[in-house]
Amino acid sequence: MATRRLTRSRTDRKIAGVAGGLAEFFGMDATIVRVIWVLVVILPGGLGLIPYLILWIALPDADSSSASSAGAIAEERFARGEIDASELARIKEDLRR
Numbered sequence: 001m002a003t004r005r006l007t008r009s010r011t012d013r014k015i016a017g018v019a020g021g022l023a024e025f026f027g028m029d030a031t032i033v034r035v036i037w038v039l040v041v042i043l044p045g046g047l048g049l050i051p052y053l054i055l056w057i058a059l060p061d062a063d064s065s066s067a068s069s070a071g072a073i074a075e076e077r078f079a080r081g082e083i084d085a086s087e088l089a090r091i092k093e094d095l096r097r
Contacts, residue, residue, distance in 0.1 A: 007062040008055075011073065016056040071095055 009020030012030050019037055023030035040048030074091040077083045083091075 008059045010062045018052055018055045021059060
C-alpha cells in the first residue's frame, strides 16, 4: 500500500502548487482549495498568506520521476488523445522495469 505524502503539485499549479498538492492529498478539486485560500487571504486581513508561504517553503515538490506520477501523466496524455494505446502500454511497461 502506497503512503500518501503532502507535496506541492507539479502538474496542477497556478503559483507554487500548494493548493494543487493539498487538493490531491485530501481528494478534493483544486479549484475549491484555491477559492478557500483566496477567501482566507481576503476576509481576515491577509492571514491566509502566511500559511501559504510556509507551505510553499516547507512542502517538497512532488517527485515527477516516480513511476506513479509518470504513469498518471501518461494516462492523462492518453485521455487527452496526445498518445495512443500502444504508446501508453509501452510507457507502463518501461515503468515496471
